[in-house]
Amino acid sequence: MGVSALRTENLSKRYGRLLALDNLTLDVAAGEVFGFLGPNGAGKSTTIRLLLGLARPTSGRARIFDTDAADVAAAHRRLAYVPADVALWQRMTGAEVLDLLARIGPGTDTAYRDELIQRFALDVSKPAGTYSTGNRQKVALIAAFATRAPLLVLDEPTSGLDPLMELQFRQAVGVARDNGQTVFLSSHQLAEVEAVCDRVGILRAGQLVEVASVAQLRRLHHTEVAATFTGTPPDLTGVLGVDGLHEDGPAAVRFTLNGSPAAALRALADADVATIVVREQSLEEIFLAYYGQSPR
Amino acid sequence: MTATATPATRPQPAMRGLAVRQVRRGAVVVTAVCAGMSALVVVGYRADALDPAAVAALARNPAIRTLFGDPVALDQAGGFTVWRTGTVLAVVLGVWAMLAATRITRGEEDAGRWGLLLSGRVTLAEAVRHHLGVLAVVPVLVGAATAAAMIAAGAESTGSVLHGTGLAAVGLFFVAVGGVGAQLFSSRSAANGAAAAVLVVGLLMRMVGDGVPALAWLRWLSPFGLMALTRPFATGRGLPVVVLTCAALLLLALAGWLAARRDVGAGILATSDSRPARTALLGSVPAFAVRRTMRPLAAWSAGIGAYFLLLGLIARSMTEFLTGNPQFAAMAAQAGFPALGTVEGYAATMFTLLAVPVGVFVSVRLAATAADENARRLTLVLAAPVTRLRLLAAEATIAGCAALLLITLSGLAMWAGTAIVHAGLGAADALAGAWNVAPIMVLCLGAGVLALGWRPRTVAAVGALPAAGGFVWQVIADSVDAPAWVRALSPFAHLAAVPATAPAWRAAAVMAGIAAAGVVAGSIGYRRRDLCT
Structure with a gap:
């Protein structure tokens, strides 16, 4: 495997009696667009706060490229961040905030920033107090996008955007990917994740329950099969890979397939389908199954 | 059919309950301070050796009247208490009332918490009215408790009740001022600034009205002046307090009326619309700290500068009076104001008072940093390559430098005032006197950084403790003749009377050392803790 843009080793965070993050070990390769998913309270924002050094881990460690996440002077030279809940100084205009962030940040491509201001149709001459959430x-x-920092950490960045702006966001992620930037995207919008992410990690109750590419996730999971027969349906009980067998009347069955369909197909072929x-x-449905299932 | 859901009741009691939860702790503290201090001074009063001719001379002196208010009925425990504590307690109650009013209305709205509240059956105007209505009860309780405490301590009852009523009316007035400010402006800080300006102007009008006979009518325009005009324990007039209460009720009604005429989250006064970017002082973390400090510094400088200019203007009258009436010089010394007879002694005593607002200023600036963190405004800054220590160092250094500037300006203002009346105070002496309170300011800075590192919600209170708490501690210790070690707990006990005497370098070094320890311990905490982001 190549260079890691972001790596955690047995990262845990405890708030009093609540274990918010339990032994997270995660590796995001440089250049990857990684989706970070999970229900509310699963520990996604906690993970991001630990990655940014805003909170201190109870145990384990996090690294941004090859520096410890706690060394923010070095680590933050290589990342840009979009929080879930953006709060700004009321009397400063959008342009002033952007100017401040560019001058204290990891370096900004001002031409690209001006282009982004156009694309996102933001009136930067208004004071932040008049801005909506979006x-x-x-x-x-x-x-964040204007920095061209090698790692972009985005925490539910599109929750307040309309569909047109969501499209702009996806394009900006595409540009970042083409530039070789790594994107760590925490999101609830599954369509967005499916559209832009190479790999996803699913967090539940502080634990990482799955890391896979979107295609792998689909493959790993059940296929629903419904069949009707001219004659008597075959007995599929005990056939390899068949689950949740259900008879819909005298000549119809429904079941889900796990893994290879070969055995089930052979059994079906012997009957008059x-x-x-x-x-x-x-x-x-896949995510809902993960979100709802009990921890392993 | 049995209903399992909570039945829909009237929402108003629940909303009032919410308001009560937000003000009860502060209400208890401010009630205890007002009632406790009044009772302590009544108990500590000794009517020995007050010669009526000397009292008459005192009442004639414009400087005394400017500084402490019209001295009436000093031959009674109650009258003396009103003169000694009335203005101070009115200011304490007024400041608390206006800050609480903006905090529970505009502050909650600013933070977005009222969006949820107002999505129910409650309108914005109702929410404002009920919150201010609950808060308005507090000054009434404070007034009643103060009157009761004074009567219990042995003061005459009619005067005590009148004094308590006056105090309550001032508190009510500032609840209303805060409430109106919260409707006019769309941010809590702007509402606070406007209400604070009303308070400072009211105080200066009272001082000028008391000191200059031709401008005595100014007192009718100031809440503090109206409170003083009631003259409890002497002639006892009810009219001023009626005028003040009516003004307060009108302003409260105005706040409700304005609330019905604006959108949630907006102010009556429109916020500035589009404007070109002002990019000065955005280049670095320290520069940005300077940018955020300039506006508050200007406002504080105007208020404190005007006060010290006035103190300078009355310096000559005051010192001449005390030189001519040694009996009062001795009395003032006993009350904690020694050596008022020379202009240097007078300046030294007055500069001691400067420690309180400057200490509060420093703690308020650090509290603003804590508030920025709590409101998540600092998140984007801290996501840049900016270490926490660098941010803390910038914020604390700029707050300290701004406070030193405030101290210097106050010294110059006092000097200018004395120069106008030819009181003979040198500029160097004035600056030395002002700079003499710097150790207490530094102590506040240390306490504030300590709180920021370990208990960020308490920054304002802990930071102001050495100055405001230390001052009150010393006043009480002096009033009840407390043993020396009790007095010594206040940093004010260790200030030399500069420029009348040489600075107490050793005490200053000790205070600086304690402050440095606070800064180090606070920095360690700030580095280690999770940020509220």
Whole structure:
């Protein structure tokens, strides 16, 4: 494996009696667009606060490229961040905030910043006190994308954006990917994750339950099969890979397939199949299954 | 059918309950301070050797009247208490009332918490009215407790009740001022600034009105002046307090009326719309700290500068009076104001008072840093390659430098005042006197940084403790003749009377050392703790 843009080793964070993050070991390669998913309270924002050195880990460690995340003077030269909840000084205009962030930040491509201001249609001459949630988020997004920092950490960056701006966001992520930047994207928008991410990690109750590419996730998961027969349906009990067998009347069955379909297909072939529908689960159903399942 | 859900009741009691939760702790503290201090001074009063001719001379002196208010009925424990504590307690209650009013209305709205509240059946105007209504009860309680405490301590009852009523009316007035400010401006800091300006102008009008007979009518325009005009324990007039209460009620009604005429989150006065970017002082973390400090520094400088200019203007009258009436010089010395007879002694005593607002200024600036962190405004700054220590160092250094500037300006203002009346105070002496309070300011800075590192919610209170707490401690210790070691707990006990005497370098070094320890311990905490982001 190549260079890691972001790596955690047994990272844990405890708030009093609550274990917010439990032994997270994660490796995001440089140049990758990584989706970080999980229900509310799963520990996504805690992870990001630890990565940014805003909170101190109870145990374990986090690294940004080859520096410790706690060494923010070095680590933050190579990253830019968009918080979930952007708060700005009320009397400063958008342009002033962008100017401040550019001058104390890791270096900014001002030409690209001006282009982003146009694309996101942000009126930067207004004081931040007059901005909506979405407009405040645009300020942080423009500042982050304009840095060209090798790592972008985005915490639910599009929750306040309309669909047109969401499209701009996806384009900006695409540009970042083409530039070789790494994107760490925490999000609830599954369509967005599916559209932009190479790999996803799923966090539940402080634990990482899955890390896989979107395609792998689909493959790993059940396929729903519904079949009707002209004659008597075959007995599929005990056939390898068949789960949740259900009879829909005298001549129809439904079941889910896990892993290789070969054994089930052989069993079906021996009977007189009238119709067969094979449906892959949507990504949403896959995530819902993860979100709802008990911790391992 | 049985209902399992909570039945829909009237929302107003729940909202008042919310308001009570937000003010109860402060209400208890401010009530205890007002009632406790009044009772202590009544108990500590000794009517020995007050010659009526000397009292008459005191009452005639414009400087005494400017500084302490009209001295009336000093031959009674109650009258003396009103003269000694009335203005101070009115200011304490007024400041608390206006800050609480903006905090529970505009502050909650600013933080977005009222969005949820107002999505229910409550309108914005109702929310404002009920919150201010709950807060308005507090000054009434403070007034009642103060009157009761004074009567219990042995003061005459009619006068005590009148004094308590006056105090309550001032508190009510500032609840209303804070409430109106919160409707006019769309940010809590602007509302606080406007209310503080009303308070400072009111105080200066009272001082000028008391000191200059031709301008005595000014007192009718100032809440503090109206409170003084009631003259408890002497002629006892009710009219001024009626005027003040009516003004307060009108302002409260105005706040409710304005609240019904604006959008949630907006102010009556429109916020400035589009404007070109002002990019000065955005280049680095320290520069940005300077940028955020300039506006508050200007406001504080105007208020404190005007006060010390006035103190300078009355310097000559004051010192001449005390030289001519040694009996009062001795009395003033006993009350904690020694050596008022020379202009240097007078300046030294007055500069001691400077430690309080400057200490409060420093703690308020550090509290602003804590508030920026708590409101997540610092998150984007800390996501840049900026270490926490660098941020803390910049914020604390700029706050300290701004406070030193404030001290210097106050010294110059006092010097200018004395120069106008030819009181004979040298500029170097004035600056030395002002700079003499720097160790207490540094102590506040140390306490504030310590709090920022370990208990960020307490920065304002802990930071102001050495100055405001130390001052009150010394006043009480002097009033009750406390043993020396009790007095010594206040940093004010260790200030030399500069420029009348040489600075107490050793005490200053000790205070600086304690402050440095606070800064180091606070920095360690700030580096180690999780940020509220």
